Amino acid sequence: MQAKDMMTKDVATIGPDATVRDAARLMVERGVSGLPVVDEGRVIGILSEGDLVRRTELGTETSGAWWLVALADGAARDYRKTHAISVRDVMSRPVFGVRPSASLREIAKLMAERHIKRVPVLEGGRLLGIVTRADLVRELASGQP
Numbered sequence: 001m002q003a004k005d006m007m008t009k010d011v012a013t014i015g016p017d018a019t020v021r022d023a024a025r026l027m028v029e030r031g032v033s034g035l036p037v038v039d040e041g042r043v044i045g046i047l048s049e050g051d052l053v054r055r056t057e058l059g060t061e062t063s064g065a066w067w068l069v070a071l072a073d074g075a076a077r078d079y080r081k082t083h084a085i086s087v088r089d090v091m092s093r094p095v096f097g098v099r100p101s102a103s104l105r106e107i108a109k110l111m112a113e114r115h116i117k118r119v120p121v122l123e124g125g126r127l128l129g130i131v132t133r134a135d136l137v138r139e140l141a142s143g144q145p
Contacts, residue, residue, distance in 0.1 A: 003107060003121045004100035006139055007129030011120075013038045014047060016088035023047050023087050034118045034132075037091045042125040045091030046118065052090070097122035098131070104139065107131050 012030040014023050016039050023035060027049065037045035097120040098107055107119055111133065121129040 001104045001139060002100065003098050003102040003131055006135050007121045007131050009129045011036060011127060011130045014087055015039060016044060018087045019085055020052065020087060020090055024052055036120050036127055036130065037087055038127060043095050043097065043120050043122060043127050045093045046095055047087055047091045051092055095120060100128055108136060
């Protein structure tokens with residue numbers, strides 16, 4: 001079984017200049033937990049529910065005295081992610097993708113090593129599809145070798 005055989009081909013994507021709110025709406029409408037961020041036909045990031053959980057709008061941003069937060073490692077990045085309006089500032093990078101010929105084993109290993117839940121299937125940086133953990137579970141349930 002290869003990525004091209006199990007990937008979802010109709011992938012919901014979003015542009016880097018879209019708003020975080022628009023991305024959240026698209027995720028809800030499409031019933032997905034992540035979106036490849038595409039700019040000029042190339043995948044430049046991934047936006048996931050995890051990227052949206054710590055938000056000032058929800059009151060879930062990092063708490064504590066501002067000076068303690070400012071002294072913490074990555075504080076500027078964390079502040080930007082929790083207060084940003086555009087997808088570009090919130091998305092995760094780099095993108096860890098696979099070729100269409102990648103095996104199920106390669107995909108599962110990449111997900112485990114990188115602690116990611118979805119892997120874009122790329123050819124020349126262009127998105128062909130996406131493989132999620134749900135796709136792997138579906139393969140297991142189908143009993144196909």
